[in-house]
Amino acid sequence: SQELEQSPQSLIVQEGKNLTINCTSSKTLYGLYWYKQKYGEGLIFLMMLQKGGEEKSHEKITAKLDEKKQQSSLHITASQPSHAGIYLCGADEGGKLIFGQGTELSVKP
Amino acid sequence: GAGVSQTPSNKVTEKGKYVELRCDPISGHTALYWYRQSLGQGPEFLIYFQGTGAADDSGLPNDRFFAVRPEGSVSTLKIQRTERGDSAVYLCASSPDAGGTDTQYFGPGTRLTVL
Numbered sequence: 001s002q003e004l005e006q007s008p009q010s011l012i013v014q015e016g017k018n019l020t021i022n023c024t025s026s027k028t029l030y031g032l033y034w035y036k037q038k039y040g041e042g043l044i045f046l047m048m049l050q051k052g053g054e055e056k057s058h059e060k061i062t063a064k065l066d067e068k069k070q071q072s073s074l075h076i077t078a079s080q081p082s083h084a085g086i087y088l089c090g091a092d093e094g095g096k097l098i099f100g101q102g103t104e105l106s107v108k109p
Numbered sequence: 110g111a112g113v114s115q116t117p118s119n120k121v122t123e124k125g126k127y128v129e130l131r132c133d134p135i136s137g138h139t140a141l142y143w144y145r146q147s148l149g150q151g152p153e154f155l156i157y158f159q160g161t162g163a164a165d166d167s168g169l170p171n172d173r174f175f176a177v178r179p180e181g182s183v184s185t186l187k188i189q190r191t192e193r194g195d196s197a198v199y200l201c202a203s204s205p206d207a208g209g210t211d212t213q214y215f216g217p218g219t220r221l222t223v224l
Contacts, residue, residue: 004151033212042113042200042215043152088151096142096165097213099151 002027002093004100012106013079021074021103023089029069031092037102038085046074046087081107111135113216115201121222122191130186130219134203140164141184142202142213143176152200158184159206191223 003026013019023032031050035043047056049065049072056063060077076083084107090097114133122128134141140159144152154168158178166176173191178184188195198220202213 035215040220042217043202045212045214048212090151094165095140096154096157096168097144097152098154101149101151 002091002098004089004091004098006087006089006100006103008103009101010104010106012108015080015107015109016078019076019079019105021087021105023072023074023100025070025091027070029065029072029091032065032072033090033092033097034063034072034074035088035090036085037088043088076105079105079107081109083107113201113203113214115199115216115219117219118217119220119222121224123224124191124193126191126223128188128191128221130188130199130221132184132186132201132203132216134182134184134201135214138203138205138214139181140204140206140211140213141178142204143184143186144200144202146198146200146218148197155186188221191221193223196221196223 005024007022033048034046037043047063052067052069054065062075065072086102086104088099088102090099116131142157143155146152156166156176157164161178161181173189175187198218200218202215204211204213
């Protein structure tokens with residue numbers, strides 16, 4: 001079955017700095033989802049990527065899927081305390097989602 | 110509009126007891142999913158429904174776990190003879206349809222603690 005590896009596992013950045021989170025799959029990705037989770041809460045949908053080379057942006061967050069469709073990156077520009085949380089990538093596998101272990105982001109004011 | 114809701118938000122039970130967790134999906138969504146999330150891990154798939162039927166229950170860990178969705182809307186996850194290892198956050202999600210690339214929208218979860 002498909003496995004997703006996220007890196008780094010945790011990240012502490014100063015407010016205003018840029019950062020990147022990576023998600024690598026053991027198989028070709030046919031639908032890659034990024035979610036954000038605040039402690040004790042459910043997952044908030046950020047973006048979905050499907051096509052090789054696809055890139056999507058929402059506010060200061062940009063997600064990309066590489067041409068080979070085995071790796072995705074999430075980039076945050078000028079980070080803010082509101083960006084803090086756990087970022088999860090999830091791969092569509094026949095309708096269900098297989099998730100990475102998550103990346104915990106802390107933003108220091 | 111209303112999102113996915115889950116009740117209770119927290120459940121504490123004793124080892125060996127029976128528990129039921131409820132999920133109310135977004136109105137009109139035909140697909141409903143259950144996941145389990147342990148501390149420091151990503152969610153793990155348990156089961157999903159397309160309408161009233163379980164389309165894939167390959168993630169249920171053993172026969173103590175069972176889920177129903179009798180009218181194609183609300184779903185209940187049932188756990189018999191709970192064990193301490195069942196402690197986790199149980200997440201429910203719904204999507205307009207199953208398969209393809211319909212986005213799954215998640216509820217806030219039920220935190221289950223088995224003492």
